Every structure is written in C-alpha cells, then in structure tokens.
Amino acid sequence: MAVTGLVFVAFVLLHMYGNLKALWGEESFNTYAEHLRTIGEPMLPYRGLLYVTEAVLVLSLVGHVYAAYTLWSRAGNARRTKYEAVKRASRTAWMRWGGTFLLLFLVWHLLQFSIVKFSVNSAKQGPDIQQNPYALLVASFQVPWNTLIYVLAMVALALHLSHGVFSASQTLGLTGTAAAYRRAKLVGHAVAAVVVIGFLLPPLAILFGIIK
Amino acid sequence: MNLTLKIWRQPGPRHRGSMQTYKVTDISEDMSFLEMLDILNEQLNAKGEEPIAFDSDCREGICGSCGLMISGKAHGPERTTTCQLHMRSFTDGEVITIEPWRANAFPVIKDLVVDRSAFDRIIQAGGYISVNTGSAPEANAAPVPKQHAERAFMAAECIGCGACVAACPNASAMLFMGAKVTHLSELPQGQPERDARVVSMVEQHDHEGFGGCTNVGACSQACPKGIPQDVISTLNKDLRTALRR
Numbered sequence: 001m002a003v004t005g006l007v008f009v010a011f012v013l014l015h016m017y018g019n020l021k022a023l024w025g026e027e028s029f030n031t032y033a034e035h036l037r038t039i040g041e042p043m044l045p046y047r048g049l050l051y052v053t054e055a056v057l058v059l060s061l062v063g064h065v066y067a068a069y070t071l072w073s074r075a076g077n078a079r080r081t082k083y084e085a086v087k088r089a090s091r092t093a094w095m096r097w098g099g100t101f102l103l104l105f106l107v108w109h110l111l112q113f114s115i116v117k118f119s120v121n122s123a124k125q126g127p128d129i130q131q132n133p134y135a136l137l138v139a140s141f142q143v144p145w146n147t148l149i150y151v152l153a154m155v156a157l158a159l160h161l162s163h164g165v166f167s168a169s170q171t172l173g174l175t176g177t178a179a180a181y182r183r184a185k186l187v188g189h190a191v192a193a194v195v196v197i198g199f200l201l202p203p204l205a206i207l208f209g210i211i212k
Numbered sequence: 213m214n215l216t217l218k219i220w221r222q223p224g225p226r227h228r229g230s231m232q233t234y235k236v237t238d239i240s241e242d243m244s245f246l247e248m249l250d251i252l253n254e255q256l257n258a259k260g261e262e263p264i265a266f267d268s269d270c271r272e273g274i275c276g277s278c279g280l281m282i283s284g285k286a287h288g289p290e291r292t293t294t295c296q297l298h299m300r301s302f303t304d305g306e307v308i309t310i311e312p313w314r315a316n317a318f319p320v321i322k323d324l325v326v327d328r329s330a331f332d333r334i335i336q337a338g339g340y341i342s343v344n345t346g347s348a349p350e351a352n353a354a355p356v357p358k359q360h361a362e363r364a365f366m367a368a369e370c371i372g373c374g375a376c377v378a379a380c381p382n383a384s385a386m387l388f389m390g391a392k393v394t395h396l397s398e399l400p401q402g403q404p405e406r407d408a409r410v411v412s413m414v415e416q417h418d419h420e421g422f423g424g425c426t427n428v429g430a431c432s433q434a435c436p437k438g439i440p441q442d443v444i445s446t447l448n449k450d451l452r453t454a455l456r457r
Binding site: 071074075077081082083095163167170172174175177178180 | 442452
C-alpha cells in the first residue's frame, strides 16, 4: 500500500509539472509531450522510457488495489456485529470510496487522453484535434461537465493524498518520533494542496477562457 | 438528572443480543458512569430482573478492566476510562447508548462483558523479556538515555483496555501492540528479543482476527492514556528491520 502509493505520488507530481506547461502555450505543451517520447534517444527506443513508466504504474496499481481490497475485507471480517451508535470514520470512507471513484476516473481519463483520444466537445472534432495534445486538452476542458468530473476527481485525490502520504510514512516506520509524526501530517496536507491546485489550474484557465 | 439508557443485552456468548431501553432518575452528576449503572442494577435486582453485566475492577482508571462504547465513543466523551467518567459529562434528559467493544477477536461473554484474552495471547507471543529473576539490579547499572526512558514510560502507560480496537474502523489492535513493542524496544533489556518479539506478536495479532491498520488514528483519540499513533510507526519499523534480517 505504502510503496505503491509513493510511486503514484512521484508520478502525480511529474504529471502535474507537465500539465502546467499548458499555461505557457501550445508549443511548450506539445514539445514537452513529444520530449517524453524521445527522452533517452538513441540509447532508448522511441517511447522507451514511457513504456517502462507505464509498466511500473500498472504494476503499482494492481498492488495498490489488491492491498486496499485485502485491508477492506479484513476490516469487514474483524467486526461482523456493527455498532448501533458509531458513525463510520469519514477518513476510512474517503480512502475506500474515494479510491474507488479515482479508479473509475482513471479509466475515463485514460480513454479520453491516452488510449482512444476522443473529444467531448461537439464543436471541435476530427483528427486535427485528436493528434494535437494541446488542441485536445483545450477542446476537452471547454466543456463544463467534463471539467466538473476533473474537479471532483482532484478533490478526491487531494483527500486521498492528505491521508495517504502520512499513512505511507507511518507504514514505512518513518514517523517514530512526535516531531516526525507532525512533519508527515504536514507534508501530506502540503502535497495534497500542491497537487489539487497544480492540476486544476490548466482546466479552469481553459474553462474560463484564459487560455484558448 | 434523568436519563434514558439504551443498553446491549445478551444472555450468553451463543445467544442473540438486542438493545433494551431503561430509565434512571435522580442521578447525581458527581456519580461515575459505573456508579450510575450500579444504581440501575439495584433497581433491576429489586424488580427481580437480571442485572446488567459489565467489567470493572479498580475504578480509579489504572487497571484496564472497564470499557464501554458510550454513545458511539470508546469510554465515552472524555479522554479517560469508563470508571473515571462522571455523569457531569452528560446532560439531563440525554439518551445514552451503551454497547460492548465490537470486534470478532473480542467475543461477547454476557451483556457488556467481552473476552479480551486475545490481548493476553499477543503478549504471550512476545510482549515480555526473558530474564533470570533475583534481587533488583542496581539502578544505574544499565544507563538509559532520558528520551528513551521517557518514551518507554509513555508507551508503558497502556493498560490494555481495548478501547483502541473498539474505536478502530478496522478493529485493529496495532496501537496496543505498538505500545508494547515501543515500551520494550526503547530499553536495553528489550534488545535481545527485539526482532523475534515483533514478528511473533504481529503473527498472533493477525491470527486472532484483528483487522489491518490504515493509520486512521481513531485508536489514539480513544486511548484513555493518550498513547500516540507514532508507536505504530515504531512497530512497523521494527517489523521491517526484523523481516530483513
């Protein structure tokens, strides 16, 4: 849970960095996207590093979901008779149902921007949009309901990270003193804040017409 | 004060239980929660009904015998044990729900009494040090740095009441185990068996059917002794170190 989670934290921060390139315009964003594919050439083949990254991420996802499901089912078995008066801890619900929502979001997100590359904007269709990462990005986030899905997903991600980063530090045994414990909590909230703001800047800038 | 109590009644381990409603009147706010239950039991006795079974022993907050889920909170609304909780923490006319600790590893014996011997078996699995007894050793023979001594004492405050398990959404006993492991790992006497201890205790914990820890922290908030969540981190670190060796 902890190790795979930290893989995602690193990935999410890099992904956010790439997205922010959109604020500097089409050339900056598309050059970065192309550079991801040519990085390491000629030592690595075209898309070489991307394939490796994707493989690591898929394995991490399988591990993360498997560990989460194991904990979830263990919790269910460990308390078969429920309390009458106890409300479920909201953090547990956020991690479990929020995590499930993020998994569904991931499917939508990958279909939209990676596997199929379709435009949800009826005014902007065709291969010119699909083959141009920046054009697809702008077309997609000009559609309010699509932006709303991303806003909800980022809120879920922020809540997931604000507990997850701290929880990973606990599990790895890095928070054995009161000071380290407080630091881990703070880092969790900071990472969550940076991620949610960094990821939402480009879509909201597009939705409100600041970048076109 | 007049109160309405909704209490879990269960005649025995194999019987089905249910919530029953009782009324108590003229309760002084200076009474402890258990004294309030004593009064209810006197009334039940007078009527020829079966009194409510609950655990208690020292009634001064140090033995760890008592423990009730009071309106959804382990040991009630204050950070203390049930015996040291006073009725001034409640308001006149309040409806109070009283349930036993709920965990499969803590089966109900009767009414509000649960069997916590799973904790004893976790301790038997490794929560001790093997020494030849004799006269007390000279106090300064094995120097212990102040911060280690303080943390060991802090962890040793655990009275094994089980509130951590009761409050945990996963019914995990990691705070209990973390306290025991930290207590011994901080001291020189705990070092020889440090690796074996954590491995066998965690094995026993999982075998007893406690859930896994997701670092929610409900345990620490419920702990009457305020054992901090960072003892779980020490437990995890000791386990990681032990498994690598």
